Amino acid sequence: MRTAPALLALLVSGSACARRAPSAAPTPVRPPAVVRVAVDTPAEERVPSFRAEPLVPRWGPPPEGTPHTERQHDYDLQHQVTHVRFDWARHAVVGSTTLTVAALDAPLAAVAIDAVDMTIGRVTGPGGRALAHDYDGHTLTVRPPAPVPAHGSFRFDVAYQSLRPKKGAYFIDRKHMLWTQGETEDNRYWVPTYDYPNDKETWEFFVTTAANEKALSNGRLVGQRSVPGGIEWHWVLDRPASTYLMSVVTGDFAVLQDHWQDVPVDYWVYPDSVEAGRRGFGMTPRAIDVFSSKTGVKYPWNKYDQSAMPDYIFGGMENVTATTQLDDGILHPAWAEPQAYSGGLVSHELGHQWYGDLLTTKSWAHVWLNEGFATFMQETFTEAEQGRDESDLDRRGAREQVISADLRARRPIVYGRWVTDPLEVFFSGHIYPKGATILQMLRHELGDSLFWAAMHRYTVDHAYQTVESSDLERAFEQTAGRDFSGYFHDWVYGAGFPAFQVSYAWDPASRQLTFSAHEVQPRDPLTGFFDADVEVTALTDAGAVNARVPVRGGSGSAILTLPAAPRAIEWDPDGWLLQLADFPRPTTMLAYQLAHAEGVNARLDALQLLAERASQAEAAWALAAAARGDRFWAMRQAAVEALTHFAAGTADTARAAVLAASRD
Secondary structure (H helix, E strand, O other): OEOOOOOOOEEEOOEEEOOOOOOOOOOOOOOOOOOOOOOOOHHHHOOOOOOOOOOOOOOOOOOOOEEOOOOOOOEEEEEEEEEEEEEOOOOEEEEEEEEEEEEOOOOEOOEEEEOOOOEEEEEEOHHHOEOEEEEOOOEEEEEOOOOEOOOOEEEEEEEEEEEOOOOOEEEEOOOOEEEEOOOOOOHHHOOOEOOOOOOEEEEEEEEEEOOOOEEEEOOEEEEEEEEOOEEEEEEEEEEEEEHHHOOEEEEOOEEEEEEEOOEEEEEEEOHHHHHHHHHHHOOHHHHHHHHHHHHOOOOOOOOEEEEEEOOOOOOEEOOOOEEEEEHHHHOOOHHHOOOOOOHHHHHHHHHHOOEOOOEEEOOHHHOHHHHHHHHHHHHHHHHHHHOHHHHHHHHHHHHHHHHHHHHHHOOOOOOOEEOOOHHHHOOOOOHHHHHHHHHHHHHHHHOHHHHHHHHHHHHHHOOOEEEOHHHHHHHHHHHHOOOOHHHHHHHOOOOOOOEEEEEEEEEOOOOEEEEEEEEOOOOOOOOOOOOEEEEEEEEEOOEEEEEEEEEEOOEEEEEEEOOOOEEEEEEOOOOOOOOEEEOOOOHHHHHHHHHHOOOHHHHHHHHHHHHOOOOOHHHHHHHHHHHHHOOOHHHHHHHHHHHOOOOHHHHHHHHHHHHHHOOO
């Protein structure tokens, strides 16, 4: 699921910059090897002190709520067949559903089904025999004629209506289109079912529409026929999934056919939006190819449909084989590109077809295994489709969201507390970006080959099942042959992140550069010290030197022998670690880093520190050079934004660069 607009806003120079495709850069104009003005200015050569204010003054209080454990149930919902039509005059769902359940390890005397605010009609068993039942407006309790023996099965039918459902089914009158929305526990408002993710079943929908409309649901279309009042569409999902992924959309659609290998890939759009639909959805086969290749698990369902729907309440929802998307997140005119870009939304929901649909969280407390994974898969597609710079920007935006969320309301990523709705745990700012960041850190530590081997093991071992975080931990331990309990303790079950004070010393006689780092974040039972091997880079006129600073028990140091004096010194240059750092360096070093660092993260680090030195001419010159010549649009944009705050002696340099940027 993605919120609308895009969930992961990227923070660049303190302002929100929406995800978009790369724009063409002007011909890069690199500054001289040394960006230096007034080399005798002491302030620009001086190493500043550590910041007066702490990096983390305090952690935010945990989100409000009471604890909710995994729901317990005494039966297995195995298969469900629902006949449904939508009464537009009354905004009513009119249907009947047949449920096949199996008792678990004990005899089953009653079956409790979720059904909210419905009018329940006949409840019958095999042969049409009426069954005893109770209904309290929330739960339908059906009693078999005799207790179902352990592991035995029982089938029954429920006729029902839901008049103007509060959730679950949405009638969009202005377009005469309908869509349903199940996550988290909303399908119970329009179809009686077991409405919690820890049980998987197969299902079928028979949906009746007007003769000029179509119906899309999960699985494959096995038939359609004329019936009184319109057309009946028969959809069958023959592999198990959790019931919150049930979905129906109806309306007047143009269906655009595409494919990946032998898998049908169709796009359901408005008849007047065919070209926009192809633009918005067209990268889907490429994304399926990337995800199938990376995971080593071929797309796991027999088709993939996506629909663009009006007034959808989220950016998108990963209904199994039949994703629903917000129309204005997908449909855009050609002239709106590259700013209008739907690849993030499309790839996020597609990633869920593996992580969320094939493998599904066992309880909402572990929903990062759905959403964090889909965000990670989105980042994976960004890297494959748009390159490393865009991917680095995505990862940086995710880290900044987590940091902001923890300062606002710190919580572990596994978290089962909410006030009124489990959806609250989704949108605290943690599970999407922190889940993706946890996986990115693992990927970087293990390397692509071993990381994706562990992901493959996790995926195939739990296909069509429900999972919790310990299943992922076990897959990585079995694949890598090492203990990950400390990592999961810190990053999955703990909270917070490390905040470092970093310093350096350069000895020209021995040509040795010494790093020292100390963790200064507030510590308590949720947040302790984080063990990490932090990458560092020294840029010299004779080349770059890379090393790692092993941080253990809150501190670490390392000594690098350099071929020449350091021109710039980078801490975690590629931004793989979730952390904050106070690393004072002179303006001359930051200017050199901005001009010469290879990665976006290191250049943005330098840029943001230079932006704080609005009175220094060298900072203005360095930012102006980046605004004119950096190869990446986000760097040029961030430099321009920073220069708008420069004044006094640096105003002319800043003004000229900002005016030049108006032609970029």
